[in-house]
Amino acid sequence: EAQVTQNPRYLITVTGKKLTVTCSQNMNHEYMSWYRQDPGLGLRQIYYSMNVEVTDKGDVPEGYKVSRKEKRNFPLILESPSPNQTSLYFCASSYQQGFHEQYFGPGTRLTVT
């Protein structure tokens, strides 16, 4: 089954404690991205990757890091989480950047206290 998986689905952590949210896709997609979803703000892109070892900032990259060492994986790293990073996070993949369908993971609900 074609899918994007994320782990964990729920995470409660404290300010400053480094964390990683994993993302994996099994569709051999070149393009992957991370979004955060906040009430009234829709989906905002954090980082994206057009292919292995190619990553770039989205609209709200501050406080986040990513890596793309393999085509299928695109982890999101919060080196020192802060309460304003409390949000719902989605990983997405598509064949290429542009008008292609984005396949979204199920989301990770992060709370930083």
Place this chain on the structure above:
Amino acid sequence: TQLLEQSPQFLSIQEGENLTVYCNSSSVFSSLQWYRQEPGEGPVLLVTVVTGGEVKKLKRLTFQFGDARKDSSLHITAAQPGDTGLYLCAGEAGKLIFGQGTELSVKP
């Protein structure tokens, strides 16, 4: 900065009613997508419209792309409780720009 404004943000209607959701921008987009998101899940693509003036139908859902490719609408006929969810439009201009979403609740 390119923005997509969706309206209304919230819509609560009775089963059987019709509704329209709007997605507007001052920018031109190469294409526009509509997604539907259910609680606890990620958005799922409903349709992509590419040509100005294009109309696509998906059962009771009708999608239209404006002639100038700056706006789009989603019309649902005879809404059902199963239509409940968050509807998101996304314009493509090199990357996808998402609207804020329309939260639709259809009551039996």
